[in-house]
Amino acid sequence: MKFRGKEMIVWSLNNYLGLANHPEVRQADADAAKKFGLALPMGARMMSGNSNYHEQLEAELAAFEKKEDTILLNYGYQGMVSLIDLLCSRHDVIVYDAESHACIIDGLRLHPGHRYVYKHNDMADFEKQLQRATTLIEKQNAGGILVITEGVFGMAGDQGKLKEIAAFKTNYDFRLLVDDAHGFGTLGKTGAGAGEEQGVQDKIDLYFSTFAKSMASIGAFIAGDKNIIDYIRYNSRSQIFAKSLPMPLVIGNLKRLELLRTVPELKNKLWENAGKLQKGLKERGFDIGKTDSVVTPVYMKGGVEEATAMVMDIRENYHIFCSIVVYPVIPKGNIIYRLIPTAVHTDEDIQKTLEAFSATKKKLDAGEYKADAIPDMAEVTGKRFDYLREMPRNK
Numbered sequence: 001m002k003f004r005g006k007e008m009i010v011w012s013l014n015n016y017l018g019l020a021n022h023p024e025v026r027q028a029d030a031d032a033a034k035k036f037g038l039a040l041p042m043g044a045r046m047m048s049g050n051s052n053y054h055e056q057l058e059a060e061l062a063a064f065e066k067k068e069d070t071i072l073l074n075y076g077y078q079g080m081v082s083l084i085d086l087l088c089s090r091h092d093v094i095v096y097d098a099e100s101h102a103c104i105i106d107g108l109r110l111h112p113g114h115r116y117v118y119k120h121n122d123m124a125d126f127e128k129q130l131q132r133a134t135t136l137i138e139k140q141n142a143g144g145i146l147v148i149t150e151g152v153f154g155m156a157g158d159q160g161k162l163k164e165i166a167a168f169k170t171n172y173d174f175r176l177l178v179d180d181a182h183g184f185g186t187l188g189k190t191g192a193g194a195g196e197e198q199g200v201q202d203k204i205d206l207y208f209s210t211f212a213k214s215m216a217s218i219g220a221f222i223a224g225d226k227n228i229i230d231y232i233r234y235n236s237r238s239q240i241f242a243k244s245l246p247m248p249l250v251i252g253n254l255k256r257l258e259l260l261r262t263v264p265e266l267k268n269k270l271w272e273n274a275g276k277l278q279k280g281l282k283e284r285g286f287d288i289g290k291t292d293s294v295v296t297p298v299y300m301k302g303g304v305e306e307a308t309a310m311v312m313d314i315r316e317n318y319h320i321f322c323s324i325v326v327y328p329v330i331p332k333g334n335i336i337y338r339l340i341p342t343a344v345h346t347d348e349d350i351q352k353t354l355e356a357f358s359a360t361k362k363k364l365d366a367g368e369y370k371a372d373a374i375p376d377m378a379e380v381t382g383k384r385f386d387y388l389r390e391m392p393r394n395k
């Protein structure tokens with residue numbers, strides 16, 4: 001990718017399997033756009049927005065995820081908000097992981113009933129909240145419990161404890177909804193995701209994923225029992241009151257799914273690259289936390305201004321583009337570089353990145369990125385970075 005005219009090694013793209021520029025994908029996207037344009041279909045799914053291609057994609061996804069049926073969504077974020085809204089009435093209780101993605105949190109805002117949050121991946125607290133929810137349901141004599149978690153938590157890269165949660169089904173009555181945005185295509189023997197990886201795909205009542213990560217596309221889906229999917233199909237406001245997914249996206253997603261299923265080399269290469277990157281970072285003394293997925297966070301200590309200067313140094317002088325997470329998303333004094341490996345990174349990309357990380361970490365530890373130590377960036381890169389020197393210091 002080029003950024004401000006310079007070629008960069010990028011670790012910030014949702015393109016796990018490298019499908020974004022796969023020649024067959026590009027061809028399928030182009031052919032579908034040529035044949036149908038962006039206009040079709042010209043209505044909501046329930047009205048005039050259905051096509052054989054939409055149904056084919058749903059059938060293929062259902063078979064791949066080993067579920068009875070699937071419904072397509074235009075976007076993951078909107079789809080999840082709408083899903084939580086339609087599934088739960090005021091009598092229902094939602095139990096959810098504290099580090100759930102914004103789409104889950106925003107869906108919860110529409111829930112008129114009770115909700116209990118459990119500490120991230122903490123199974124003792126999960127049971128406590130599940131017990132509270134069960135007591136409430138019994139007292140009300142109405143409603144049910146929906147547990148929501150993620151297959152892979154996108155910031156820290158740790159998998160949701162699906163196996164442990166599923167085991168609670170023996171003693172408690174609840175349904176399980178899993179957002180597997182980062183697991184779909186990257187985890188499990190066939191790439192079916194975190195449920196397959198942990199051997200509990202059949203215990204997931206509703207399996208949700210976006211096409212925005214492994215498929216490098218747009219759209220999302222929910223897979224589950226036919227009667228629930230039918231209910232969602234005719235009650236999801238994000239689908240009944242919105243135009244359905246455009247033909248080029250549906251056809252492009254069919255091609256992506258075909259490659260995801262039939263070319264295991266893509267997932268193998270992704271894991272090979274993630275393994276080299278994570279091993280290299282650990283060998284160089286970096287803290288990558290508890291990731292057990294390809295998502296690779298790198299934890300460092302420093303203020304917001306230092307993080308900003310460091311990310312700029314790594315970008316402008318080492319030509320490596322990656323995203324950082326700082327306060328207020330995480331506690332003050334911490335910095336997370338969030339690296340997303342893909343199947344199309346090369347050994348050279350990984351090596352150069354590791355070297356750049358070591359070099360910039362040394363500067364960070366030596367205080368070279370503190371505001372009063374920042375060199376005149378204007379001399380190197382032009383006037384546009386002058387604001388860095390004027391940034392207020394976080395005391």
Ligand SMILES: Cc1ncc(COP(=O)(O)O)c(C=O)c1O
Pocket residue numbers: 075076077078080101103150154179180181182210211212218219220
């Ligand atoms: C866990 C998770 N859920 C849902 C979404 C939203 O998906 P979409 O981009 O299709 O709206 C994302 C990010 O894209 C995500 O990381």
